[in-house]
Amino acid sequence: MPKMRAVQVSRAGGPLEMVERDIPEPGPGFVRIKVQACGVCHSDTVTKDGLFPGIQYPRVPGHEVIGVIDAVGSNVPRWKLGQRVGVGWNGGYCGYCDNCRRGDFFACQTSTEVTGLSRDGGYAEYMLAPISALALMPAELSSTDAAPLLCAGVTTFNCLRNSGAGPGDLVAVVGIGGLGHLALQFAAKMGCKTVAIARGIDEEPLAKQLGAHYYIDNKTQDPAAELQKLGGAKVILATVTSADAMKAVLGGLGVRGKLMVIGAVPSLEVNTIQLLLLDQSVSGWYSGTSIDSQDTLNFSVLAGVRSMNEAFPLERAAEAYDHMLSGKARFRVVLDIGK
Ligand SMILES: [Zn+2]
Ligand SMILES: [Zn+2]
Secondary structure, eight states, X not given: OOEEEEEEEOSXXXXXXXXXXXXXXXXXXXXXXXXXXXXXXXXXXXXXXXXXXXXXXXXXXXXXXXXXXXXXXXXXOSOOTTOEEXXXXXXXXXXXXXXHHTTOGGGOSSOOOBBTTTBOOSXXXXXXXXXXXXXXXXXXXXXXXXXXXXXXXXXXXHHHHTSSOOTTOEEEEEOOSTTHHHHHHHHHHTTOEEEEEESSSTTHHHHHHTTOSEEEETTTSOHHHHHHHTTOXXXXXXXXXXXXXXXXXXXXXXXXXXXXXXXXXXXXXXXXXXXXXXXXXXXXOOOOOHHHHXXXXXXXXXXXXXXXXXXXXXXXXXXXXXXXXXXXXXXXXXXXXXX
């Protein structure tokens, strides 16, 4: 039996350990991917720390995967050996449940598969994926550069393009981290009047370089008042995990403005009087399915959006993961796995 290297977690809260495993064989509707790169995302803590009920261990994390199809199971139309593909958080959907029949594939009721959580992910030399989870990679992007677009990228791109904000509308991005540095680029390239909000003045030059037209330092300025001076935001994209930072910007929404939350906090206090007087809303956003990932990749090529990454080899996955957790990575961490 041919073997591969994989980095797995063998119990909730256990370490990331490099092991040798059999190379898996794809069943019906699945392909096998020879992994080239996999992003290390904060959501990998869900797998590592057992934050989701019913995780089966050992489990290989990783849901920002790019590689080449090197084996194809039965019942696989369209996809072929040698195609380079990406796989994100959404690990596939059934296509026949009521939510899928309404086009809400992200909310599939029968196959709630999550890459690297309910099925082994990309911290390995090979992985399996169902065809509903595959995004076709454009040739212009390298695998290492593009891996974070499969989670951080698709989440911010898909959120913004479904937010209702269009060219010329005021869009604010709270936080300049892994998500925020991509959100700023996407918002600016979509033609929005783009505002970066972060703590301190140090981030201002980078924010402007990423496309922000305005910068608000929420340490010394009141972000809500500053946004109102600019006319009030159509959309505020909160990428941070601080309820206080979200609460501080809410007053910056304009008429029919929307706070879109993609950073998870346990609770958020909202002034509902303001919401109902100005027809404002607070909403969450899921990431996206495989076609959303594919659209994200293609838009990134078209518009020159790039993730800023730090790369590590697979054998240093534990170190890469700790670096991601430290919050010091500029901005995404990627495992460089093979050619
Ligand atoms: Zn992720
Ligand atoms: Zn379904």
